[in-house]
Amino acid sequence: MKSKYLLSASFVYALAVPVGNLHAQEAASVQPEVRSTGIEDIVVTATRRDTRLQTTPIAVSAISSQTMDQIAPRDVGDLAAYVPNFSSATIPSFKAAAFAMRGVGVSTIIPFNEAPVGVVFDDFVMPSIQTQLLDTFDLEQIEVLRGPQGTLFGKNTTGGVVVARSKRPELGELGFQVRGEIGSFKTRVFQAAANLPLGDNLALRLVGSYRKTDGYVKNGACFGPITPFSTSDFAQALAGRTGCGDGSGLGGDDVFNGRAKLLWEPTPSISALLQYEIVRDSGEVAGVVNATPPGFLYSNLGFPGGSGDPLERGGLFGGNVGLVDLDKGMRVNVDGVYANIDIDAGPGTISSVTGYRSQRSRLPGNFAGEYSPIALYSASRDDNRRTFQQELRYAASFSDRFDLVAGFFFQKDDIDYCAPTLLGFLDLVSGPGPFGPNSQTPQANCNNQDSRSIAVFAEGNFDITDRLNLTLGGRYSWDKKKFAARAAVFAQALDPDLTWEMLDRSLDFGDFDRFPQGVVRNEQSWSDPTWRISLSYEATPDIFPYVTYARGYKAGGFNEVGQSGVPLIQDQLTPYDPETADSFEVGLKSDLFDRMVRLNLAGFWVTYDDAQRQLLFPFTRPDGSDFTEIRFINAAKVDVKGIEAELTIAPTRGLTLRGTLGYQDGKYKSFNSPTPTARNLAEAPLARTPEWQGSASISYELPVGDIGNLTLFGSLTYTDRTLFNLDLNNPDNDFYLDSKTLLNASIAFTDIDDRYTVRLIGKNLTDELYFTGGQTVGALFRRETYGEPRYFGVEVGLKY
Template sequence: MQAQAPKTRCRNWQRTKLALAVAMAPALSLTGQAAHAQASSDSRLEEVLVTATRRAETDIQTTPVAVTAITGAEVDRLVPTDLGDVLVYAPNVVNGKQPGFNSANFAIRGVGQNGIILYFENQVGVIVDDMVIPHIQTANVDMLDIQSVEILRGPQGTLFGKNTTGGVVNVKTNRPEIGANTLSVRGQVAEFGRVEGRAVANLALGETAAFRAAVMQTESDGYYENGASFGPVADFGVNYPLAGATGQGDGSDLGGSDIFSGRFKFRWQPTDGLDINLAYEMVRDRGDTPPSVNETPDGDYVFNALGFTRDPGGDRVKVAGVSNREGALMRMGSRGHEIDVDGLYLNVDWEMNDAYTLSFFGGRRETDSWLSNTYTGEVGPVSLFDATRQDERETTQFEARIASDLSGPFNFVAGAFYQEDETVFSVAQVLGFVDMTLDSAALFGDPLFFNNNPQVLSNAQDGEAMAIYFDGTWQLNDAWSLGAGVRYTEEEKEWTGRNQVFVQALGGSFDPSFTWEQLGEPLAAADFERFPTGVVSDNEKWEEPTWRVTLGYEPTDDLYFYGTYSRGFKSGGYNDQTGTGGNPIEPIQARPTDPETADSYEIGMRSEWLDGGLRLNLTGFYVIYDDSQQQLLAEIEADRDGDGVNESTFQETRFFNAAEIEVYGLELETAWRVSNNFRIQGSLGWLESEFNEFQADTDFDGSIDTVLDGNPVARAPEWTYNLDFLYDHRFMGGNLDWNLNVNYVDEATYAYTAVPNTPDGITDERTLVNAAVTFRPDNGAWWVRAFGKNLTDEEYRLGELPVANLWVMSYYGQPVTFGIEGGMDFSW
């Protein structure tokens, strides 16, 4: 394989200049960072308090962290479907979608995951009520009973730790309210058959305790249609019985949701200084298989030759495809994407005295997933490449920290963290397309042998992470402050896995009498004691200190400057796709990547003008990522019929420490209270990123075969901006609130492929316009809201994944959507 020349990305400079000019205009460049409550009678903006220091709530204007804070009220105004929809408020933060999955593919300042690898924690950590969620499949949490969302940008390796070299999304849900008896109910009806109902009840249990229950049921038909067409299927002279066949999907709706979420909490405050909170979380997701769209371009792709090429036409969501295969360990119609989450969490805050507060967290989260899918975006006539991913995960976490509130110039927070994560994983794949290129009838006695016999890949990982940390701030004088922190992390991971084999070969030899019906489910193949043939194991341990140093300067009450140097760390990781090609796993393939480190330099200005009516915050940053862990979609040779000859090519997702990344940029967040009832807010992000070095040996033969030096980093759009126009006025004995939102994300590379002469996956440039109007009468007992999303009906890709030289699969965003929601509030 020849080294690939650097690839370039086309840009419309007139467009980007216009975007910058618009976003910088004083009347328009206003921020999504404001976590404001009700507007006061004067012209000052509300104070924004954040928990980014983990000591106490601090004013965002004097907190030396690039953080965007969003209140629960602002979350509601966005009418989000999940956490990813809330990220629009923050600059240089993007939400992506892995084609074929409902996962949390978040990226901050150019780093983030662009795959679904189970054991590969995202550089963007997601924390919910102090619980670190290590898997992206269940990190895109529902926005149910939310108190606040804080988006911290840049490495957070001192206080939040746990592989947060890109940043942290810190979600807080509402705790029970002592002494209050309230009930809130709400419902929503929107296009694409979406129906949603919510209820939140808060019950006082005497004078020192309370119980709170929040539940949500969401159902929809999905905005995709099963409209993919194919054929005629090519005839390669291999006695394929379906050669010449043509067909098209039935036009049914795809990608529907059926989710129940619940949070049940008990709070006890036996004394003024002791706050004990126990919570149970449950999720029952019975949604449809997320569809894909076949985006295979013209060229030398296998699926083009087979007769399964990109569908013509304009509306991409109407030519998606799902085979709805049942049997062969596929259950798309009956199970789809089935996810169960059960979590039990304890938070204790104890104000020991006026000077010290001790906080403790203990939690356990169990997740079971069954994810069946048609990756190709095609409807048939067979399972070209259908798969079921099944896993069981158990995560246990403990954290204790003590924070000071001393009267002197020095204050600190110190803590210890422990997390254990156990995961067992299997994927069953049905590769019917191979029957089109082999004489399966002559080789196996069945012309559809590969279509009728799934292959299974299984592995498991036990991970353990421990850390201690200390972070303090010294107020040098009225204007200057010095902050510093350090964290020491130790992580150990043990991985066990087997290469992909036919179900009949799990016992070591090919036993035709042992079929997928007898196996029962994919995860049964992960019983390595029952099926030990081909099983390999590996383990590794990493130890690393991380730190930060910050200098702050506050010359006036309305002006604050800071400069920070911080170092982040992400531990090495294993790959759940190792062995996909079917060949025995070589020791070098089973090894994890090395750790990734980030050295970040950041300067910031926080300012208020016009007697507190205009807030203008500016941040500049420069980050070097060393040994960056990067994903490549590699082409490998596969021996599919077991005769010792590699007769086909295949795709395997592989990770490499092949990159040094340089990232720098600017972020503007600002809000302007034009009048008592008119407010404009927004953010602007500019980002430059490239691989200083990216060279990989994708086939582990000892020579570099892929060179991407100088290429833009994946998941790193150059421009992002968000604008909100908020206006309220009196109307028919109540208040009418108008909100117009404009959100822009530039084009970006989504995923690189190591296969020569094939384009990389991209996400599209997009400008989304959303609006909502809410009416609430003066008594405040009920409210109603009408909303519209993507009002210009823009068509855009949120994710695009090239699968070697086989095909390209894409995930498209939701078309124009209108809906109405309303609710009632009761108290007694």
């Protein structure tokens, strides 16, 4: 409560939208006004045209590269706290992004469920949450658009979209930047960018970023004495054993991100940008803490949650057993090729975005976070993902009063997925399986999906008068998905002469042409119109109110199935339908006191229909027996109301006060379960919807004689308590992310020629312990993940 009041009070002095300039990339270029004092203009592309932030009738926040340098984030997720009603977490046992905005968010790793908050990088829609935590080095600007995006941005989203834009090559400019950082947890970061002119109309930009850290969660969990229920020889050989982890770090990073961008401008009317992206991530398995309470199965077997500092009692069963390669870490390899072409054509510009991205993920996890002599519940979620995208746009100004953006979008996204799993706890409960100990013999369920998304869209701006503007936009989307699945099986079920050791990789289980036994298939198509209507009025050159009604759409889909090992029936592949969002928003953007104060306000009310939620769903087998599984269904109708405020104060040269404040009131209007539950789900809290969220920051630059400048930066961010995972029957098993208040600061010295910078960085200076995710898994166990404790680092940079 104290933190909440402190943040509310600080809002009076400093709530902010970060400032900075953006390289114009679209047709009708808008140049920001250069000012010697006050707050500079920000140019955004939230309407697929270059427009001033202060005359754009959308709730959008822009974070410049300069502000990102001051915040010193490790990835885009660290920036969420500086945007109202936008929050970031991680999926338990994984390092995947779990973004949430205006009442909807992600809390599951399932690769077939589309996120309600999209991420677009250099105009390419990023389909996988595993790679949405983008490295911020060499980014020009990040724009966060809040509310449903049903007209212009890639695939539709119901919550919002994060638009990241990297720096472009510059013609005729030779330059480079090198930056290194060392810090707590043996952090080592090396980053470099070079801009190379290759003639009058050709330039190359090379960018590389490498990060290596030790994990801050220690493998210090203790177990025992083991008390098996089984009387088998294998189980009894483990009876009475005890032990503790070696205290080594868990969850460390080892990742390289690289880009090569070639810009060709043969004439003033043609610009072609070819980009190659590479990611090689081989970080350690996520640091997970076992928090299993008394009475749960794991606790009864001798693997209870511990006490004391949870960062000292993470747990990991090591080794590479049964295609679950824990010692190899979490490996994500990405190769992408993208072409962005702009051609001036009459009154406008034709833009083409073509891209192909291959992602290969091998994500082993020790799901319960326990240290043990066997793999109690270890699995790997392995997938190969191939994404192709083509977008064509035409942006034009036909007169002083009318401009238009229209286009076509196509995306093809194919996923091959298998999850080899070791269920060693069954060895202690019922004894080894038919082909050996469950802790050494994997089962694997496999799902494959081919999806297509097509859309046509158009949005026009009409100046009804010199001050009154009307925006009308629409989009029609077609989605089609083909799905195939098989329940978890041992290798011998595919071929009696086969063992898992004979398979080169887990995805061989999912070769449905080679092993068609037990495969179930289905396909489904959906289509839906979405739109946006905005009315804005330039009351004065510095006061800009607007009102917007928008509809968003998130496609339906198929569930990951087959984890239980029970043979599938066709009904399990029944898809869920699309989720829609209707949003009403009223906003005011203002520059006050000769641009010493910038205040932007927005109030919204959004209703989600057919909201996609995970619930227990009943099925009946052909033999008449009943069973249930957790799956996404269209279970809910949701209302979310809120207020968002952003303020920048620049009272004197060199001093900037910034901050944000967000308030949300989210409720279920209905929540329908197909099976009886022990609680009224409609009265449950809305997941990933903190009531209050905000930030306050100060940046002060002062000269140091005639040799350079010293920049002092400090920020305070607050996020209210919020539900992360809902238990369908027992509210005591709901998992909440507790409120958190984080204090960060940095001190930087830059020489007078802006050639080199030395920055001291401090994060979470109060050493607050806070959750980033967690889950109660039935009556088996409870797991938790935590955020980074106090961090200190030194960064040195050189530019030419």
